[in-house]
Amino acid sequence: MICPAIEILGPSDPATLDRRIEQLDSYDLAIFISPTAAEWCLKSILARREWPSDIAVAAVGQATARRLETMGFRDIISPEDQADSESLLKLSGMKKVAGKRIIIFRGEGGRELLADTLRKRGAEIDYAECYHRARPDSSNNTLPDILRQTNLSAITVTSSEGLVNLLEMAGSENLQQIASIPFFVLHERIAIAARNRGIHTVVTTKGSDSGLLDGMVKFFQS
Numbered sequence: 001m002i003c004p005a006i007e008i009l010g011p012s013d014p015a016t017l018d019r020r021i022e023q024l025d026s027y028d029l030a031i032f033i034s035p036t037a038a039e040w041c042l043k044s045i046l047a048r049r050e051w052p053s054d055i056a057v058a059a060v061g062q063a064t065a066r067r068l069e070t071m072g073f074r075d076i077i078s079p080e081d082q083a084d085s086e087s088l089l090k091l092s093g094m095k096k097v098a099g100k101r102i103i104i105f106r107g108e109g110g111r112e113l114l115a116d117t118l119r120k121r122g123a124e125i126d127y128a129e130c131y132h133r134a135r136p137d138s139s140n141n142t143l144p145d146i147l148r149q150t151n152l153s154a155i156t157v158t159s160s161e162g163l164v165n166l167l168e169m170a171g172s173e174n175l176q177q178i179a180s181i182p183f184f185v186l187h188e189r190i191a192i193a194a195r196n197r198g199i200h201t202v203v204t205t206k207g208s209d210s211g212l213l214d215g216m217v218k219f220f221q222s
Contacts, residue, residue: 001150003143005157005165007136008036011044011129012108020128021045024052026101027126031058031088031114033106035067041105041130042071060088060114063208083208084187085114098122108132135165143169147177153220156184156212160193167197184215 011017021044024030032038038059045051057076059065061083065076077094079087088094100123104115108129115125146152147170155178157163163185170178175198182201185191186208194202205215 001146001152003146003166003169004136005162005169006159007134008040008107008131009134010131012132013129017044017128017130018048020103020126021048024049024055024103027052027055027103028100029056029058029097029102031060031102031104032064032068033060033104033110033114035064037105037107037130038064038067038071040107041128044130056093058088058093060085061208081206082187085111085117089114089117094118095121100124101126103128105130133161135168141169144171144174147174152181154182154184154216156216157190157194158186158212160190163190163193163197182219184212184219186212 024045032041042051057068057073059068059076059078062078062080063083065078068076077088077091079091081087097118098121102118102123103126105128108131115127119125143166155166157166163183167175167178179198179200182203183191183194183199184203184205185194186205188204191202191204203215203219205211
């Protein structure tokens with residue numbers, strides 16, 4: 001069953017995003033944080049202009065890289081294993097960035113590790129925030145009904161924000177039930193957040209949809 005725990009909405013500051021898009025030719029590298037960033041940001045960009053041909057492109061993870069490839073991008077800098085900032089920063093293409101201008105496409109908020117590390121390496125960093133995340137409207141919340149009517153064997157969560165929203169959507173009366181269901185998550189940061197909120201069984205898988213599936217198969221086979 002699919003139960004969205006995050007709703008994607010447009011940017012809170014479209015004027016700043018427009019300025020970043022106008023200045024796109026001045027950047028040496030563009031980094032896309034997620035598949036959602038690739039989709040929403042490129043939609044905003046391509047509605048206004050063509051993508052500059054001489055700007056390098058990087059992606060945090062293979063899912064984001066694949067989304068960019070479907071939009072015509074090639075030679076994308078991206079880690080092969082984990083989909084996180086740490087893995088991207090280890091790549092050789094992200095080491096010698098002194099004097100480079102880098103734009104990071106993302107939603108509003110999020111971790112600062114990537115930008116902070118690249119600044120320490122001598123790069124100039126700007127954010128282009130193309131959307132913001134919100135908890136879905138309560139009138140569309142089907143999670144309490146799902147918990148009442150279905151004997152769930154597993155729950156998958158792909159972000160810490162989604163985890164928080166999911167638990168709030170479940171309602172206090174269902175927290176004991178939901179805490180007893182195994183959670184499968186994409187990163188140890190999410191796993192720590194889940195354990196801190198009382199989830200009994202949390203399994204960290206490889207950072208992809210196939211990783212989640214493989215993790216669940218191995219868990220239930222054992």
